[in-house]
Amino acid sequence: MTFLQxxxxxxxxxxxxxxxxxxxxxxRHRTVQWGAMMFxxxxxxxxxxxxxxxxxxxxxxxxxxxxxxxxxxxxxxTSGWLGxxxxxxxxxxxxxxxxxxxxxxxxxxxxxxKRSAALTQLSSTIQSVGSxxxxxxxxxxENVARELDGGQPLSESLETSSTATSADIPGMLETALExxxxxxxxxxxxxxxxxxxxxxxxxxDGRWSVMRERFxxxxxxxxxxxxxxxxxxxxxxxxxQNVQQRGAEGEREVQFDVLFRRESGDSVPQTxxxxxxxxxxxxxxxxxxxxxxxxxxxxxxxxxxxxxxGWGRVEIAADENLIDNTSYFVFADPxxxxxxxxxxxxxxxDALRIAATAPMDAGLSYEAELVTADRAEQIELDNTSLxxxxxxxxxxxxxDQLQAFVASGRPVIFxxxxxxxxxxxxxxxxxxxxxxxxxxxxxxxxxxxxxDLLADTSSGEPLGLGDLKTDAYRELxxxxxxxxARLDEGVPLLLRATTDGGPAYFWATLPVLGKSxxxxxxxxxxxxxxxALSIGAEAQSLSREVxxxxxxxQSIENWQPLDVRLNDVLLSQRWLNVGAYxxxxxxxxxxxxxxxxxxxxxxxxxxxxxxxxxxxxxxEQQVGSSxxxxxxxxxxxxxxxxxxxLVEAILCLPERKEPVPA
Amino acid sequence: xQDRSDFLDSEVLSRLAPLALHARFPMLxxxxxxxxxxxxxSSLEFAAYREYVPxxxxxxxxxxxxxxSDRYFVKQFEADTNLRLCLVVDTSGSMKYEAGGLSKxxxxxxxxxxxxxxxxxxxDAVGLYCAGTGFHQxxxxxxxxxxxxxxxxxxxxxxxxxxxxxxxxxxxxxERVPQRxxxxxxxxxxxxxxxxxxxxxxxxxxxxxVSVFHLIEQAEVEFEFDRPIRFxxxxxxxxxxxxxxxxxxxxxxxxHTYFExxxxxxxxxxxxxxxxxxxxxxxxxxxxxxxSRSPKGSx
Numbered sequence: 001m002t003f004l005q006x007x008x009x010x011x012x013x014x015x016x017x018x019x020x021x022x023x024x025x026x027x028r029h030r031t032v033q034w035g036a037m038m039f040x041x042x043x044x045x046x047x048x049x050x051x052x053x054x055x056x057x058x059x060x061x062x063x064x065x066x067x068x069x070x071x072x073x074x075x076x077x078t079s080g081w082l083g084x085x086x087x088x089x090x091x092x093x094x095x096x097x098x099x100x101x102x103x104x105x106x107x108x109x110x111x112x113x114k115r116s117a118a119l120t121q122l123s124s125t126i127q128s129v130g131s132x133x134x135x136x137x138x139x140x141x142e143n144v145a146r147e148l149d150g151g152q153p154l155s156e157s158l159e160t161s162s163t164a165t166s167a168d169i170p171g172m173l174e175t176a177l178e179x180x181x182x183x184x185x186x187x188x189x190x191x192x193x194x195x196x197x198x199x200x201x202x203x204x205d206g207r208w209s210v211m212r213e214r215f216x217x218x219x220x221x222x223x224x225x226x227x228x229x230x231x232x233x234x235x236x237x238x239x240x241q242n243v244q245q246r247g248a249e250g251e252r253e254v255q256f257d258v259l260f261r262r263e264s265g266d267s268v269p270q271t272x273x274x275x276x277x278x279x280x281x282x283x284x285x286x287x288x289x290x291x292x293x294x295x296x297x298x299x300x301x302x303x304x305x306x307x308x309x310g311w312g313r314v315e316i317a318a319d320e321n322l323i324d325n326t327s328y329f330v331f332a333d334p335x336x337x338x339x340x341x342x343x344x345x346x347x348x349x350d351a352l353r354i355a356a357t358a359p360m361d362a363g364l365s366y367e368a369e370l371v372t373a374d375r376a377e378q379i380e381l382d383n384t385s386l387x388x389x390x391x392x393x394x395x396x397x398x399x400d401q402l403q404a405f406v407a408s409g410r411p412v413i414f415x416x417x418x419x420x421x422x423x424x425x426x427x428x429x430x431x432x433x434x435x436x437x438x439x440x441x442x443x444x445x446x447x448x449x450x451x452d453l454l455a456d457t458s459s460g461e462p463l464g465l466g467d468l469k470t471d472a473y474r475e476l477x478x479x480x481x482x483x484x485a486r487l488d489e490g491v492p493l494l495l496r497a498t499t500d501g502g503p504a505y506f507w508a509t510l511p512v513l514g515k516s517x518x519x520x521x522x523x524x525x526x527x528x529x530x531x532a533l534s535i536g537a538e539a540q541s542l543s544r545e546v547x548x549x550x551x552x553x554q555s556i557e558n559w560q561p562l563d564v565r566l567n568d569v570l571l572s573q574r575w576l577n578v579g580a581y582x583x584x585x586x587x588x589x590x591x592x593x594x595x596x597x598x599x600x601x602x603x604x605x606x607x608x609x610x611x612x613x614x615x616x617x618x619x620e621q622q623v624g625s626s627x628x629x630x631x632x633x634x635x636x637x638x639x640x641x642x643x644x645x646l647v648e649a650i651l652c653l654p655e656r657k658e659p660v661p662a
Numbered sequence: 663x664q665d666r667s668d669f670l671d672s673e674v675l676s677r678l679a680p681l682a683l684h685a686r687f688p689m690l691x692x693x694x695x696x697x698x699x700x701x702x703x704s705s706l707e708f709a710a711y712r713e714y715v716p717x718x719x720x721x722x723x724x725x726x727x728x729x730x731s732d733r734y735f736v737k738q739f740e741a742d743t744n745l746r747l748c749l750v751v752d753t754s755g756s757m758k759y760e761a762g763g764l765s766k767x768x769x770x771x772x773x774x775x776x777x778x779x780x781x782x783x784x785x786d787a788v789g790l791y792c793a794g795t796g797f798h799q800x801x802x803x804x805x806x807x808x809x810x811x812x813x814x815x816x817x818x819x820x821x822x823x824x825x826x827x828x829x830x831x832x833x834x835x836x837e838r839v840p841q842r843x844x845x846x847x848x849x850x851x852x853x854x855x856x857x858x859x860x861x862x863x864x865x866x867x868x869x870x871x872v873s874v875f876h877l878i879e880q881a882e883v884e885f886e887f888d889r890p891i892r893f894x895x896x897x898x899x900x901x902x903x904x905x906x907x908x909x910x911x912x913x914x915x916x917x918h919t920y921f922e923x924x925x926x927x928x929x930x931x932x933x934x935x936x937x938x939x940x941x942x943x944x945x946x947x948x949x950x951x952x953x954s955r956s957p958k959g960s961x
Contacts, residue, residue: 026890029903034893035756035766036882038852040902042916043909055908654910 008074015070018062054651061648068641072634090133092185093126094176097139097160098194099576100167101596104323105195105232107623114228115162117623118193122226123154125191134185138175140167140200141549141576145179163576164323165549166593167200170207177214180221187220196229196602199595201610203602208610216613223616229601230622235263236272236289237324237597238316243543243589245309245331246363252303254278254331258287258296258314263321263599265292272316277563278303279310308333309543309587311562311580324597328563328580330587332543337366337533340384344373344391344417351511351519352388352415355529366533373417381405385536388529390415390510393423393430407501409539409552411532414506416474424478426497426504431475434491441469444493447485452496453505453528454484463524470516473508481506494528502539505532543587549576553590559583664818669771674945675779681952683781685745685844685871711735745844746789746803747781748870749774750835751817752849753794754826755897759850759879761940766877767822770848772944773875775817777846780952782810789839790816793831793849795824803843825897829853832861836868848875855920859927866931873934873951876924880939885913 034040103115112120126135135148141163154160169192176190194200202208215221243256260272269290276283278301287296303310309332316325339356343349349370357366371379373391377398381387387405389412394402402425406412414425421430436442444465447454456462465485470493481497484505497504505528511519518525538544546552557571559581566579574581579590602610607618714723714734727735751774757767778788782805789803790813799820801813828849835845845865851858851874865872887906894901906913928935934955938947 026903026905029890029892030887031892031894031901032887033759033896035759035850035896036852036878036917037756037893037895037897037899037902039882039885039913039916039920040893040904040909043912044902044904046912046915047909051908051912055905652907 005074008070011070012067015063015067017066018059022059058648058651061644061651064644065641065648068637068644072637072641076633076637090187090189092134092136092180092183092188094136094138094145094179094185094188094190095122095126095154096169096172096176096190096192096194097137098167098169098192098200099140099160099163099165100195100197100200101164101321101323101592102195102197102200102599103193103228104162105228105230105235105321105623108234108320110623112623113162114195114623115160115193116156117621118226118228119154119156119160121621122191122193126154136176136179138172138179140169140172141165143168143171143175145175158570158573161573162323163549163573164578164590164592164596165576166547166596167194167197169194169201170205170211173211173215174207177211180218181214185221188222190221190223192223192225194225194227196227196607197596197598198600198602199593199598201602201607203606203610212611212613221615223611223614225607225611225616225618227607227618227620228623229620231599231601232263232320235320235324236270236316237261237263237321237592238274238314238327239591239594239597240312240314240327240329243312243329243331243545244361244363245303245333246300250305252305252307253300254303254310254312255298255300256312256329256331258299258327259597260287260289260294260296260316261597262289262292265599267291275313275315276301277313277315279307279312280563309585311582311587311589313563313580323578324592326578327591328578328589329545329591330543330562330580330582330589332541332585332587334364335385335537335540335542336383337364337386337537338384339366339368339386339388339529339533340371340379340381341368341388342371342373342376342379342391343388345510345512347512348390348415348510351525352390352529355511355522355526356386356388356533358526360530360534364537383540385410385540386529386533387412388415389413390417392417392421393425395423399423399425405502406499406504409502410536411503411505413529413532414504415510416508426481426499428476428478428481428495428497428506431477433472433474435472441471442473442487442489442491443470444468444485445488445490447494448483452484452503453531454494454524455531457527463527464521465524467521468517468524470509472510472515476506476508502535503532542585543589545589545591547593548578548590549593553588556581556583556588556590559588562587664771666775666814666818669768669775669817670779670814671772671776671945674776674948677945678776678780678948678952679783681780681949682784682956683745683747683777683786683844683952684955684957710738712738745781746787746839746841747777748789748791748803748835748839748843748845749778749813750791750793750828750832750845750847750849751820752826752828752847752851753792753820753822754828754850754852755823755895756826756850756852757822757877758896759882761879761881764940765822766850766879766940767820769877769938769940769944770875771817771820773848773948774846775814776944776948778810778813778817782807788813789843791831791835792816792820793826793828794822795827800838802839822896825899826853829857829861832858833864836861836864836870839868839870842869842871844871844873846873846875848877850877851924855923855927858924859931862927862931862933866933871934872931873955874928874936875947875951876935876937877940878937880941883917885910885917 099115104113106113137146137148137159139159146159180188239259241257241259243254245254247253267290269288272287272289274285274287276285287294309330311328311330314327319325341349341352353368353370356368359366376391376394381401387402402412416430423429447465449456449462454463454465470487473493476492476495481495483492483495485493487493493508495506497506509516509518511525513520553575557574560583561567562580562582569577569579578592581588604618712735714736718736722736724735724737751770753767757765757770759766781788785805787803787805788810790801792799799816801816862872885906890903890905892901892903936947936951
């Protein structure tokens with residue numbers, strides 16, 4: 001039990017008042033000359049049993065009444081989870097609300113989502129605990145600290161409504177930290193409402209340690225995590241991927257994969273009826289789901305020859321989470337996968353050309369333009385998907401051109417020049433040349449297998465970087481970005497620079513004999529170039545997919561919805577929800593971040609580890625539980641007091657006198 | 663030391679003078695008096711017929727009965743005699759208990775003095791026994807006028823002190839007074855009722871008429887106090903600090919049990935029992951007492 005006015009508990013010694021009064025009364029006793037001592041002695045002898053018990057009961061009731069009165073004045077709180085250390089006057093309450101897709105999981109009975117339940121419970125808690133304090137909302141979609149007017153309770157509003165986005169909990173905590181330090185918030189309670197999804201919490205993110213270090217010196221900041229980690233028993237998420245428009249005139253069709261994921265991981269067979277809408281035309285299909293997921297691969301739907309692009313939607317029936325039941329996609333003629341190779345070594349250029357033009361998908365067209373270093377200023381980047389740069393890093397206008405190219409979402413891969421080069425791009429430059437001189441070549445020790453250029457194949461097979469031998473490499477200096485592969489001495493072999501927009505990669509070696517076996521083995525070079533080319537082609541495409549809640553999604557605010565159903569979505573909320581929009585020839589499908597379909601949650605130990613060293617309490621809740629987090633119980637305490645007084649009065653009632661025989 | 667006027671009130675005496683003190687049972691006296699005797703005598707009160715035996719006084723033959731039955735019967739008449747009034751006063755410490763400025767002993771003295779005067783005035787013998795821890799003063803009954811002065815003087819100097827010895831005193835008195843007498847006991851009776859009952863049985867066995875004035879104050883019965891009290895034993899025992907609110911029930915229970923037993927004792931011994939509160943005028947108490955003992959048809 002905790003108290004809103006704990007200072008009043010200092011009066012608890014007053015509980016001893018009845019005993020003190022009793023002792024004073026005994027001390028102030030009268031003296032009476034008495035003759036009928038025989039009855040008095042009998043009475044004293046009989047009093048040793050029940051009467052003494054009655055006396056102590058009366059004392060106990062009086063003490064209880066005083067204690068209850070003091071407790072009532074101290075405004076006690078009770079909660080289903082004892083140990084909550086709310087104490088003192090809270091000056092600021094910061095609410096970090098996870099508005100991710102998974103927070104829309106509904107309780108099967110009450111049909112209340114985790115987000116709504118959190119809002120309701122937190123609202124009542126703030127009203128009781130933090131009444132009078134400043135309330136600041138940081139929701140995951142915008143990650144901006146927003147003060148609520150006049151201590152208004154949290155409620156369903158645009159800022160707290162459902163979204164199809166993911167959350168960045170460490171990022172939200174950074175925002176909270178900035179707010180706390182900038183505003184000197186004093187005694188602050190930080191409430192985090194989340195379902196502990198791994199993708200939202202990014203437990204391995206380096207920002208956690210920074211956040212802990214910066215919060216630790218701040219006095220009076222307490223963290224409360226209101227978690228709803230329970231996964232859905234009956235929820236299937238649907239997602240459309242690998243959308244391609246194929247075929248020549250007269251045989252046009254759109255081909256896509258549909259992925260169904262069952263959150264519970266059950267293996268009970270289940271028939272899932274789907275509605276498929278392509279350019280407004282509806283069709284239906286049933287899918288048999290027997291495992292935790294099912295991939296409907298290469299599903300083809302013929303489309304009108306007159307249309308150069310279009311949109312589609314796949315939707316399944318309502319289940320425990322309505323947000324992940326719909327997936328939008330757009331399609332258009334795929335662009336030519338064009339690569340510009342700027343080189344100073346013809347052998348390198350040749351290897352790169354082969355990697356860039358060997359078709360990965362026979363339905364697509366590939367081409368490459370080779371430009372020598374001295375003609376680099378003449379390159380044409382408008383219809384280019386990828387730039388492979390193997391010469392000195394540019395400066396001036398050419399550097400600006402490349403940065404604009406990257407900013408448009410298309411990638412650049414830099415390879416080291418033979419010599420020289422003080423210029424930098426994206427804060428990275430070339431350093432010294434290291435050669436093995438006939439000695440043992442360098443080997444790759446670690447590389448990022450989960451994502452990016454060197455990720456494992458779709459079948460889960462790793463790329464053969466372990467077999468790669470590097471005889472010579474150039475050191476990468478400056479802001480080293482994110483290393484995708486490292487050599488045995490920890491030297492970065494492939495680096496991804498920190499950029500706004502598309503990616504910029506730096507290979508530290510060249511794909512030629514004597515430098516490395518990149519070209520010799522071929523697979524690693526080919527896959528990495530093709531993956532980069534896909535990224536560029538996608539960015540260049542008239543139709544593209546954008547994750548909801550991303551910065552790219554924000555730009556579609558004034559675009560036209562392709563599905564009439566999307567007309568109801570507020571302009572300001574479009575970027576947070578799935579949909580399909582167009583502007584001119586360009587089309588965008590807003591899709592849920594894929595990681596939101598994965599039901600992995602952090603366990604309590606992991607969460608406690610993230611807040612290690614901070615004043616942190618974890619409140620585990622379930623949607624549908626009716627109990628409030630906290631509630632004032634002064635009425636109950638007063639009732640106890642009244643009850644105690646009643647019992648005391650009854651015990652003090654004068655006993656009926658025995659009639660004296662005549 | 664008190665003066666006789668402290669316990670003898672001439673107005674009370676003159677008011678009670680018309681009321682005679684009667685014994686409930688026949689008494690054996692030395693001289694003629696106003697009390698019935700177990701021996702047949704020559705009073706005007708017819709008692710019974712008895713068949714004539716030689717030697718009977720022929721003057722008492724009832725010729726009318728002879729005329730009807732042709733048998734000789736002698737008429738017998740009651741004998742009137744005087745009585746011995748033995749006044750037993752409890753002088754234990756508890757008789758010092760006061761209410762309204764009047765102690766139980768003072769009240770007892772007024773009863774005793776008045777009764778002694780009335781008895782002596784009608785020709786009865788009066789004796790006084792003061793029962794403290796054993797008798798500390800005994801004046802056997804005599805009927806001369808000077809004896810009343812002795813009794814009253816003794817009464818004047820009597821004080822309440824020490825533990826009660828009423829039980830032993832009554833047993834002793836039962837043995838000490840050989841002839842039938844009227845015992846009037848005036849006490850608060852703070853003794854075991856069963857032991858007291860045995861005393862009464864002893865007195866009755868000795869053919870004494872026993873009357874009891876039980877002096878008990880209302881405060882002792884009600885026991886109503888609102889805060890802790892130190893009760894000091896008037897008989898010299900240890901004092902007790904107690905919260906009356908805590909023990910009142912037990913006190914009343916003990917009192918109730920005591921009265922039940924006492925009532926049973928006096929009923930079995932056919933004791934003439936009177937419970938008297940100190941705020942009750944003693945002349946009313948005595949008037950009620952005297953009237954209740956009057957034979958039917960007499961004043």
